[in-house]
Amino acid sequence: MSKRYRIAVIGAGDMAGNHVRGWIAAGHHVVSVTDIDQARAKELAERYNVPNVYADHHEALEDATVDIVSVCLPLKFHAPVTVDAAAKGKHVFCEKPLASSLADAEKMEEAIRKAGVQFGIGFQRNFAKGVSTVKQWVEEGKFGRPLVFNSDLLQEVRPKVAMHDKNGNKGPFVDACCHYFYMWNTVFQSQPKRLYARGGILGKDRPEIAHFKELAIDTGVVIVEYESGDIGTMTVSWGLAKGTQLRGHADRIMGPCGGAEGGFNHFGSDIHIDLFVGDNKESVVIEKEDLFETELKLFADAIEKGEQAPVGFTQGKEMLRMSLAVLESIETGNIIEF
Ligand SMILES: NC(=O)c1ccc[n+]([C@@H]2O[C@H](COP(=O)([O-])OP(=O)(O)OC[C@H]3O[C@@H](n4cnc5c(N)ncnc54)[C@H](O)[C@@H]3O)[C@@H](O)[C@H]2O)c1
Structure with a gap:
């Protein structure tokens, strides 16, 4: 354009x-x-x-x-x-x-x-070639169905302490998990049916976040069941002790015929996705890309063509609904039906 x-x-x-x-x-x-x-x-x-x-x-x-x-x-x-x-x-x-x-x-x-x-929202990570590659493998039936998708996000209390304000950025389930939920929805090509989460605040005694009136939930485990019968699971913490080197493992997807492992929605450096089908293992390299350029170009092109922006309120509200459901499930102990 x-x-x-x-x-x-x-x-x-x-x-x-x-x-x-x-x-x-x-x-x-x-x-x-x-x-x-x-x-x-x-x-x-x-x-x-x-x-x-x-x-x-x-x-x-x-x-x-x-x-x-x-x-x-x-x-x-x-x-x-x-x-x-x-x-x-x-x-x-x-x-x-x-x-x-x-x-x-x-x-x-x-x-x-x-x-x-026009309105667009910044879910650049879902434009990663790793996500479209795994989605294609799923569509080709490489892994069979149903699928289990497992993601991890672990780190110590964020140096950007505003992320821990319950009345501000609302912690990892709102700020960061939206990228993962969007990836699951895309790869499964399905909508969430029900969700259950348990968690709490691991970083509650840390002095650098003590000034917030209320702390956001920083740690938990989430299970989402999809209409397709697939399952997304995630372990999250932004509450690990200072200096902890423990990090989340790569994304993993598995089904009755095979699976894959790698940072599917990572970008900024080359990533490797291991593909497992039967007793065969193949390593696929996804080259580094600037996904900010990609998403902004697509948004501007949509405006010029007078078309709906590719990612907007529909996706933004879907991810927000899932994030808020995690917090509600942790706070009430209930399974949330969508
Ligand atoms: N897409 C992604 O992968 C991704 C990654 C990180 C953050 N984010 C999102 O981007 C947004 C910004 O995050 P960030 O990491 O850049 O935060 P940041 O804290 O680095 O930057 C925010 C800036 O806004 C300024 N600011 C605050 N209130 C203002 C106001 N009323 N008017 C003008 N300036 C004001 C602050 O001074 C600060 O410089 C958040 O919504 C965050 O969730 C997205």
């Missing part, structure tokens, strides 16, 4: 760096970076020759030449900034997770619909 869109990136943290790089690589023009932390915004703008720096997203939205707003803010700002951007007639690309609540998600969707603009 040929149109070169003008982009305002809101937030100048870790994800904003990926968005600025990705938008430029996809052939678009980043015209401003906004962050309440002005030193951070200036540093990012200088690194990529972005002409304007703001401290308040309203200033960025006043620029009538901006076509697309890229929201790279902590979770609680996704809804208000999306609503403000839509009201100014801007298309919005927002980092995952979609919103703090389904009620906020509805407000975002209504604002986008009313403004007649």
Whole structure:
């Protein structure tokens, strides 16, 4: 596609760096970076020759030449900034997770619909070739059915302590598990039927997160049963002791005829997926790719063609529903039916 869109990136943290790089690589023009932390915004703008720096997203939205707003803010700002951007007639690309609540998600969707603009969400990891490769193996019947998909996510209390705020980023089940749930839904080509989870707060005595009024659940085990009869399971902790080297094992999928193991939705370096069929083992190399460039290019192309963005509210709400169901199951002890 040929149109070169003008982009305002809101937030100048870790994800904003990926968005600025990705938008430029996809052939678009980043015209401003906004962050309440002005030193951070200036540093990012200088690194990529972005002409304007703001401290308040309203200033960025006043620029009538901006076509697309890229929201790279902590979770609680996704809804208000999306609503403000839509009201100014801007298309919005927002980092995952979609919103703090389904009620906020509805407000975002209504604002986008009313403004007649496009909305996309940043689930770049699901564009990984590892995910489409495993999905294809499943479709070809290499493993048989039903399948069990097992993912792991283990690390110590996050240095980015805001991730542990129950009233902010809401911990790993909301912030990070959405990538895995999306991968399971994609590979199984099915919808979750019921979910059960148990867990708690392993990092509750850590001084660096003691200032939060309420801590998010940081650890747990999840089982999701799908309409297809397949099962997704996950062990998660962001609460391990300081310096713990223990890490999650690679993703594994297995069925009656075979299976595969590897970081299926990893990217940024080459990955190896081991494919096991019968007594045969084959190692498949998936080359490194910039999935931020991929997802932003697809979003811009959809806008230019007047088509629905490939990943938006449907997927964002599905993943949020699953994440909130994990928290509800842990808190109540109930099995959650979808
Ligand atoms: N897609 C992915 O793989 C992935 C990975 C990590 C994070 N994320 C998501 O990206 C989003 C941002 O995460 P991050 O890691 O970049 O966080 P970060 O803390 O590194 O950056 C957030 C920035 O927002 C700024 N900020 C906070 N409130 C603001 C406001 N009201 N106005 C302007 N600036 C404000 C902060 O000063 C900070 O610089 C989160 O939703 C997170 O879940 C996605």
